[in-house]
Amino acid sequence: MTLALDILLSGLILGGMYALTALGLTLQYGVARIMNLSYGEFLIAAAFFAYWTFVGLSMSPLIGLIVVVPLAFVLNWAIYQVLLTPLVRRAKNRDMLEVDSILATFGLLFVVQGVMLVIFGGQYHTYSYLSIPVNIAGVTLSLNRLLAFAVAVTIGLIAYLALKHTRTGTAIRAVAVNPESAQLSAIDVQAAAAFAFALGGALVAAGGVLVSMFLTFSAAMGVTFTMKALIVVIMGGVGNMMGALSAGLLLGVVETSVARLGDPGLTLAATFALFLIVLLVRPTGLFGRYTR
Amino acid sequence: MHIKRLIATGAVALAAGLLSAPVQAQESIKIGWSISKTGPFAAGASVTTLPNYQVWVKEVNDAGGIMLKSLNKKMKLEVVEYDDRSNSEEMIKAVERLAEQDKVDIILPPWSTGLNLAAAPVFHRLGYPQLAVTANTNRAVEMSQRWPGLSFWLGLPSELVDGLVDTLTKLQKEGKIGSKIALISVSDQFGIEQSTAAREGLKKAGFDIVYDKSYPFGTQDMQPVLKEAQAASPDSLIAFSYPPDTFGITDTAKVIGFNPKVFFVGVGTAFPAFKGKYAAGAEGVMGIGGSNGNLPGVKWYIQRHKEIIGREPDRWASPVTYASLQVLQQAIERVGKIDRPAIIKEISTGEFDTIIGKIKLVDGQNKNIWAVGQWQGGEFMGVAPLAKDGAVAPIVPKPSWQ
Numbered sequence: 001m002t003l004a005l006d007i008l009l010s011g012l013i014l015g016g017m018y019a020l021t022a023l024g025l026t027l028q029y030g031v032a033r034i035m036n037l038s039y040g041e042f043l044i045a046a047a048f049f050a051y052w053t054f055v056g057l058s059m060s061p062l063i064g065l066i067v068v069v070p071l072a073f074v075l076n077w078a079i080y081q082v083l084l085t086p087l088v089r090r091a092k093n094r095d096m097l098e099v100d101s102i103l104a105t106f107g108l109l110f111v112v113q114g115v116m117l118v119i120f121g122g123q124y125h126t127y128s129y130l131s132i133p134v135n136i137a138g139v140t141l142s143l144n145r146l147l148a149f150a151v152a153v154t155i156g157l158i159a160y161l162a163l164k165h166t167r168t169g170t171a172i173r174a175v176a177v178n179p180e181s182a183q184l185s186a187i188d189v190q191a192a193a194a195f196a197f198a199l200g201g202a203l204v205a206a207g208g209v210l211v212s213m214f215l216t217f218s219a220a221m222g223v224t225f226t227m228k229a230l231i232v233v234i235m236g237g238v239g240n241m242m243g244a245l246s247a248g249l250l251l252g253v254v255e256t257s258v259a260r261l262g263d264p265g266l267t268l269a270a271t272f273a274l275f276l277i278v279l280l281v282r283p284t285g286l287f288g289r290y291t292r
Numbered sequence: 293m294h295i296k297r298l299i300a301t302g303a304v305a306l307a308a309g310l311l312s313a314p315v316q317a318q319e320s321i322k323i324g325w326s327i328s329k330t331g332p333f334a335a336g337a338s339v340t341t342l343p344n345y346q347v348w349v350k351e352v353n354d355a356g357g358i359m360l361k362s363l364n365k366k367m368k369l370e371v372v373e374y375d376d377r378s379n380s381e382e383m384i385k386a387v388e389r390l391a392e393q394d395k396v397d398i399i400l401p402p403w404s405t406g407l408n409l410a411a412a413p414v415f416h417r418l419g420y421p422q423l424a425v426t427a428n429t430n431r432a433v434e435m436s437q438r439w440p441g442l443s444f445w446l447g448l449p450s451e452l453v454d455g456l457v458d459t460l461t462k463l464q465k466e467g468k469i470g471s472k473i474a475l476i477s478v479s480d481q482f483g484i485e486q487s488t489a490a491r492e493g494l495k496k497a498g499f500d501i502v503y504d505k506s507y508p509f510g511t512q513d514m515q516p517v518l519k520e521a522q523a524a525s526p527d528s529l530i531a532f533s534y535p536p537d538t539f540g541i542t543d544t545a546k547v548i549g550f551n552p553k554v555f556f557v558g559v560g561t562a563f564p565a566f567k568g569k570y571a572a573g574a575e576g577v578m579g580i581g582g583s584n585g586n587l588p589g590v591k592w593y594i595q596r597h598k599e600i601i602g603r604e605p606d607r608w609a610s611p612v613t614y615a616s617l618q619v620l621q622q623a624i625e626r627v628g629k630i631d632r633p634a635i636i637k638e639i640s641t642g643e644f645d646t647i648i649g650k651i652k653l654v655d656g657q658n659k660n661i662w663a664v665g666q667w668q669g670g671e672f673m674g675v676a677p678l679a680k681d682g683a684v685a686p687i688v689p690k691p692s693w694q
Contacts, residue, residue, distance in 0.1 A: 006519065014513045113330065122334030124535045126569050133547045142547040214543060215512060216536040218335035224510060259516030264507035265479055
């Protein structure tokens with residue numbers, strides 16, 4: 001049964017990458033209620049940062065990771081305060097905020113993309129780091145992808161535990177479910193939302209650095225990542241970290257199975273079919289719940 | 293009432309007369325282009341097309357401009373640039389704007405087969421020559437006949453595949469490889485056209501295609517495809533891929549230890565980023581295209597590109613793009629003035645000296661092309677067409693991954 005094991009493990013690794021690039025968005029969309037269309041651009045920006053660290057400064061991109069995560073947290077917190085808080089204040093309900101945030105972040109997308117185009121140009125960038133074969137139970141995997149998977153799972157677990165067992169985590173969950181009621185429980189909704197948005201930005205930056213070690217990227221590729229992350233987020237249930245992780249892993253395994261057992265040309269069809277089926281059976285996503 | 297109206301009419305007539313005064317004498321040659329600076333095509337255009345346009349303009353202007361015999365003076369180039377955002381409607385609008393509003397003398401073509409074919413009827417209607425370097429289609433000859441100003445510079449997909457099949461056939465005859473081939477391609481026009489032609493050619497040459505699959509553009513994990521290909525134990529891997537998957541395939545093959553005797557990947561192999569990423573590991577990798585790195589013109593060009601743009605050019609379409617601009621310049625100089633029909637005729641019939649050697653178009657097609665190249669000693673050398681001047685012998689079997 002080595003083929004099955006091979007498919008399972010490679011699928012989980014691929015899924016880990018999908019989950020990693022979606023964890024931030026589920027926080028931003030689920031808790032801060034911001035449909036961040038510029039999400040992918042921040043991932044690419046972090047990828048460029050790692051590229052510059054490795055190619056320009058000849059240092060390990062993991063050092064870049066340590067620098068970029070707090071940097072991204074602060075930057076996204078600032079963006080929330082300056083760009084998004086006015087929208088939050090004047091939005092009468094959740095739908096209005098969603099529409100406003102889509103428009104605002106759509107503009108932000110072009111700003112970030114434009115800056116990257118000017119600094120790095122539009123061409124493909126790629127580098128190799130930790131592209132070392134690792135043998136797990138007879139299956140050969142690439143170390144950098146394994147690292148991305150490990151980070152995704154770790155973040156997912158930490159987030160799950162933090163959300164369940166800490167005060168801040170419970171406050172964030174409350175804001176995700178019902179901001180009005182959360183406010184009545186003396187939870188500073190604004191602060192929680194800003195924190196969630198900033199944390200989402202930090203997570204996507206971490207994701208960007210890690211995937212840059214094995215993917216080829218260019219300044220214009222942000223939209224592809226935003227789209228894929230959105231699918232993972234919605235499939236897993238908006239706002240649910242474990243949901244995003246599970247959905248990502250599931251997508252990875254399905255895609256790998258179809259590519260190996262069926263036809264690689266059917267992978268897109270299969271992933272979208274899975275997406276549709278999940279939503280038909282559980283409209284709020286795998287782990288989602290109706291929120292007001 | 294009558295007098296007021298008369299005065300008004302007179303004023304309008306006077307104004308119209310003044311506005312339609314004869315145009316000032318031409319001070320520069322206006323060059324326009326619509327290029328993908330944003331959107332999915334930006335990555336390709338930023339490597340192959342835009343930098344070459346910029347290098348050419350700089351080179352020409354540094355030398356004082358293009359000599360127009362009819363005016364007996366050298367005219368510098370003035371550039372009007374639009375971003376078509378990888379969108380064909382935007383590109384068409386930009387081209388029309390360049391012709392009708394900016395009234396440029398020459399329009400340089402956009403990037404990619406798709407955009408060039410969409411632009412062809414417009415270029416033809418507006419009367420501009422179209423040196424469509426980054427267009428690669430088997431219908432090229434038919435199109436050049438339909439639109440005489442349209443020329444193709446990289447060879448037909450069938451010629452590219454013929455070069456590959458010839459290379460493999462020769463290697464098999466020499467006993468260096470067996471007959472088993474794994475063929476993969478990206479599900480896009482390029483991948484589909486090439487793999488269709490390759491399948492036919494390889495079967496005719498007696499090869500056995502043991503794995504034959506295509507994958508969607510943007511696939512981020514090539515492991516499933518390559519592991520399946522590896523399981524079929526092919527002697528050669530042929531992948532008609534685009535830059536992100538070209539890198540992905542090479543990376544994954546390295547990790548899973550898949551090292552067939554011939555390792556051929558598609559677009560992107562000729563990029564300096566390929567050499568940059570894999571360094572010594574690129575040695576022996578074959579790819580589409582190629583160039584004669586030993587030609588002094590090519591050597592000069594690589595150096596100049598690096599000086600002006602800050603990085604090296606790609607080793608397939610970039611030198612050809614620059615050569616096409618040299619052809620354009622020489623055609624303008626020979627005609628002596630901006631007479632587009634005459635320039636089109638000169639481009640189609642004349643013989644030109646360029647950095648890649650002599651170029652003479654046949655039915656609108658440049659025949660000075662490379663089909664297969666291989667990284668040898670840090671340079672992407674042309675391997676096929678086998679009989680072409682400057683072709684080097686391929687290094688087979690491919691050295692092990694480093």
